[in-house]
Amino acid sequence: MSSLKRTMLCAGLMxxxxxxxxxxxxLNIPGGSDExxxxxxxxxxxxxxxxxxxxxxxxxxxxxxxxxxxxxxALYDGGRFSPVVSIKVDGREAAGISPFEAPVSITTxxxxxxxxxxxxxxRADIAPLxxxxxxxxxxxxGARAGTAPIREAxxxxxxxWRSVGHAKARLSKQQIIAxxxxxxxxxxxxxxxxxxxxxxxxxxxxxxKIRRTRVxxxxxxxxxxxxxxxxxxxxxxxxRQTGVxxxxxxxxxxxxxxxxxxxxxxxxxxxxxRRFGFGAEVSTQEGGKISxxxxxxxxxxxxxxxxxxxxxxxxxxxxxxxxxxxxxxxGRPATFTPDTEFYLTAGIEQLNEPGFSSNxxxxxxxxxxxxxxxxxxxxxxxxxxxxxxxxxxxxxxxxLTANFGATYDTRNVSLNPTGxxxxxxTATPFLGLDETESGLRFTSDARAYFGFGTDDRFVxxxxxxxxxxxxxSLEDTVPDYLFYSGGGGTVRGQPYQSLGVTADNGEFxxxxxxxxxxxxxxxxxxxxxxxVGFYDAGMITEESGFAGDSDWHAGAGFGLRYNTxxxxxxxxxxxxxxxxxxxxxxxxxxxxxxAF
Numbered sequence: 001m002s003s004l005k006r007t008m009l010c011a012g013l014m015x016x017x018x019x020x021x022x023x024x025x026x027l028n029i030p031g032g033s034d035e036x037x038x039x040x041x042x043x044x045x046x047x048x049x050x051x052x053x054x055x056x057x058x059x060x061x062x063x064x065x066x067x068x069x070x071x072x073x074a075l076y077d078g079g080r081f082s083p084v085v086s087i088k089v090d091g092r093e094a095a096g097i098s099p100f101e102a103p104v105s106i107t108t109x110x111x112x113x114x115x116x117x118x119x120x121x122x123r124a125d126i127a128p129l130x131x132x133x134x135x136x137x138x139x140x141x142g143a144r145a146g147t148a149p150i151r152e153a154x155x156x157x158x159x160x161w162r163s164v165g166h167a168k169a170r171l172s173k174q175q176i177i178a179x180x181x182x183x184x185x186x187x188x189x190x191x192x193x194x195x196x197x198x199x200x201x202x203x204x205x206x207x208x209k210i211r212r213t214r215v216x217x218x219x220x221x222x223x224x225x226x227x228x229x230x231x232x233x234x235x236x237x238x239x240r241q242t243g244v245x246x247x248x249x250x251x252x253x254x255x256x257x258x259x260x261x262x263x264x265x266x267x268x269x270x271x272x273x274r275r276f277g278f279g280a281e282v283s284t285q286e287g288g289k290i291s292x293x294x295x296x297x298x299x300x301x302x303x304x305x306x307x308x309x310x311x312x313x314x315x316x317x318x319x320x321x322x323x324x325x326x327x328x329x330x331g332r333p334a335t336f337t338p339d340t341e342f343y344l345t346a347g348i349e350q351l352n353e354p355g356f357s358s359n360x361x362x363x364x365x366x367x368x369x370x371x372x373x374x375x376x377x378x379x380x381x382x383x384x385x386x387x388x389x390x391x392x393x394x395x396x397x398x399x400l401t402a403n404f405g406a407t408y409d410t411r412n413v414s415l416n417p418t419g420x421x422x423x424x425x426t427a428t429p430f431l432g433l434d435e436t437e438s439g440l441r442f443t444s445d446a447r448a449y450f451g452f453g454t455d456d457r458f459v460x461x462x463x464x465x466x467x468x469x470x471x472x473s474l475e476d477t478v479p480d481y482l483f484y485s486g487g488g489g490t491v492r493g494q495p496y497q498s499l500g501v502t503a504d505n506g507e508f509x510x511x512x513x514x515x516x517x518x519x520x521x522x523x524x525x526x527x528x529x530x531x532v533g534f535y536d537a538g539m540i541t542e543e544s545g546f547a548g549d550s551d552w553h554a555g556a557g558f559g560l561r562y563n564t565x566x567x568x569x570x571x572x573x574x575x576x577x578x579x580x581x582x583x584x585x586x587x588x589x590x591x592x593x594x595a596f
Contacts, residue, residue: 024108025050032115036078043067043074046109057102064094064109075115079146081178081185082116119145122184126157128191133160145185150176154189161193165226167252167262168194197227200253200261206268210244214302215266218242219250220338227262235338239268242303242333246271273298287316305331314352321357325349339370343380354497355509356390356479366403377406384478391507392475398433399478411449415567415593418451418459432472439471441481447596455524463518463596465490470544474512475503482510485538485553488589490516492536493555493574495587501542501549511540513547518596522561530561530568534595535577553578557586559595567593 025046029037041047045063049055064087075083087094088110090103124139137143139153154171161169173190202221204212219235232250239248247269256262278292293309306328313323327347335342346363366380379402386397404427410420425444432438443466450460469481484490484497491499501511516538524530535556542548557574572589576582589595 026108026110028110028112029115032113036115039078040071040074040113043070044111045070046111057104057106058099060106060109061089061094061097061099061102064089065097067111068095071111071113073147075113076147078115079118079120079144079185080115081119081145082180084112084114084116086110086112088112117183119178119183119185121145121149121187122179122182123186123188124153125187126153126189126191128193129157130160130164130166130193133157139187150174150187150189154191157189157191159229161191162227162229165196165198165228166193167197167227167229168256170194195256195260197256197260197262199223199225199227199231200257200259200263202264202266204266204268206247206270208270209273209298209301210268210270210303211301214334215239215268218303218334218338219266220334221264224261232264235266238333238338239266242297243305244270244273244297244303271297287314289313289315299330303333305329321352323349323351325351335367337369341368342366343368345382351480353480353484355482355484355500356388358386358388358479360387360480361385364401364403374410375406375408377404379404386478386480388479390479391503391505391509396434397436397478399436400431400433402429404428411447416563417449417461417594418456419449421449422447430471430478436478437472437476439469439477441467441469443467457524459520459522461518461520461522461594461596463516465516466514468513468544468546474501474509474542477512479510482512483514483540484510485514485516485540487587488572488591488595490536491538491553491555492534492572492589492595493557493576493585493587494538494553494579499538499540499551499553501540501551511542511550512544513541515539515546520595522594528563530563532559532561532572532595533557534559534572534574536574537577555587559589561594564592570595 027037027040029040044067046060046067049059049063067087068085071085072083089097090107121139121141121143124141124143126135126139129135133156135156136149136152138149143149158169158171170192171189172192173188175188177186179186199221200223202216202219202223204215207215218238220238221231221235236248236250239245245268247267249267251265251267253263253265273296275295275297276293278290281289289311291309291311293307296306298304299306308328310326311324314321325347327345330344332342334340342365344365347361349360351358351360362382362384364380364382366378368376368378370376382401382403384397384399384401388395388397405425407424409422411417411422412419423444423446426442428441430439430441445463445465447461447463452458467483469477482500484500486494486498487496500508503509516536518534518536520532520534522530522532535554537552537554539550539552541550554577555574556577557572559570559572561568561570570589570591570593572595573586574589575584575586
């Protein structure tokens with residue numbers, strides 16, 4: 001009979017209208033700071049449930065009973081180890097209310113928290129430690145106690161052993177004693193390193209089209225070498241960067257082999273190999289632009305990429321002034337080493353710039369190598385054919401090129417950095433064929449960022465660009481190897497590529513040397529809104545090494561930033577600082593990401 005009554009009661013509770021859930025949540029923390037109140041609210045499920053608008057009496061009782069543990073855990077995390085917590089639902093302690101006896105309605109829930117005093121570490125021991133292991137300074141005698149420093153110390157100890165080959169190191173002992181009279185927490189942590197292990201077999205699962213041998217080559221896990229967790233991290237990164245996989249995970253075997261090796265299981269899920277896309281843009285200066293691409297991510301079942309892309313720009317201008325390009329790019333990861341990629345490119349292009357027009361064809365092949373998270377370098381050989389018309393008439397150029405490039409990047413966020421710096425340099429020696437002269441072209445781009453204020457609310461950003469061509473005379477230099485200044489990439493406020501040099505025949509062309517400086521002050525005014533003030537200056541000289549006649553111009557302005565998940569949307573308005581249009585003419589620039 002009692003069973004039947006219980007069943008009927010449950011059914012009645014489920015069928016009862018879920019109305020009149022608590023409208024009042026009252027959190028009382030005598031002597032507690034606003035920061036502590038905020039931390040406890042974030043930890044509690046009651047506030048989240050009420051804010052969701054889906055609170056029921058049964059749900060509120062369950063959440064209140066869960067929140068005892070949540071509140072205590074949050075206080076322990078902050079070093080308070082003698083709290084007293086009371087949660088009363090319309091005057092009744094929530095811990096004593098059965099979910100099957102929840103009232104039909106709840107008016108008020110009162111949470112009283114006496115957080116108690118903060119504790120400090122009286123004893124903070126962890127042993128044994130691998131040589132060179134650094135334990136966080138938050139875990140030491142006299143430091144503010146808390147569960148987070150204990151966890152961090154244990155993690156650091158285990159990580160230290162794993163980094164020297166002890167893959168199965170673990171926390172095997174923990175003794176934690178709260179000394180309430182002295183408000184101290186005595187902690188002893190014991191670690192068991194386990195044996196030193198070497199990498200064993202690499203078992204690949206989940207692959208469909210890509211060959212297992214190529215997966216192992218790309219992952220680059222050194223079988224037989226001493227275990228190193230960083231090798232696993234880098235292997236996962238290499239596999240993800242191919243673009244072939246939607247999911248990559250490398251799991252360690254639970255039990256080492258009898259020969260002192262540890263097998264790894266590479267678990268993969270492949271994406272669809274083919275992809276295509278298109279885009280369209282409109283510019284008040286350059287007309288419309290449409291582009292499209294087709295991509296194959298796994299051309300020969302070895303993560304080889306083939307990308308074909310085309311673009312038509314300056315739509316709306318005269319047909320003779322429109323730009324066209326068609327490019328093919330092939331890439332093969334893990335060539336020679338796991339971090340070296342082979343590339344092959346080929347393309348044709350019709351280009352109309354302020355100083356010249358040309359029809360071009362090019363092909364190149366080379367290698368790019370990743371030395372570290374910050375340093376990348378590349379080398380390639382190529383051939384270029386250019387049929388051009390510029391200030392010096394109609395001409396043809398043929399070049400054999402060698403391209404050396406390197407990038408060093410320590411920025412904390414690439415699209416919206418608040419710290420670090422970026423440095424890139426490219427050197428291109430070229431050998432002229434037929435009547436084309438030989439020489440060297442060099443360019444460099446350096447950027448630095450300094451954040452200050454609360455949460456880096458303000459950021460000072462600076463940029464310096466230089467470039468020069470050595471070898472041929474001005475009139476014998478390939479037109480697109482010459483330099484111009486003006487526009488979004490150099491000097492905002494000045495018209496696109498408006499600064500060059502005047503040749504002896506009175507025609508406008510580019511110069512053999514270029515330098516530009518940019519400075520910005522960025523300020524966050526709201527969570528997603530930022531303002532920017534900037535000043536840009538650029539210089540062009542006629543001859544190599546910044547010799548010969550020169551000229552410079554500058555621009556300044558301000559901008560608005562709206563932060564999104566993929567970077568800030570940028571809107572800049574700028575005016576010339578030099579020239580006849582200073583203070584009257586203006587240019588508008590819109591894009592995603594900071595200007596530099």
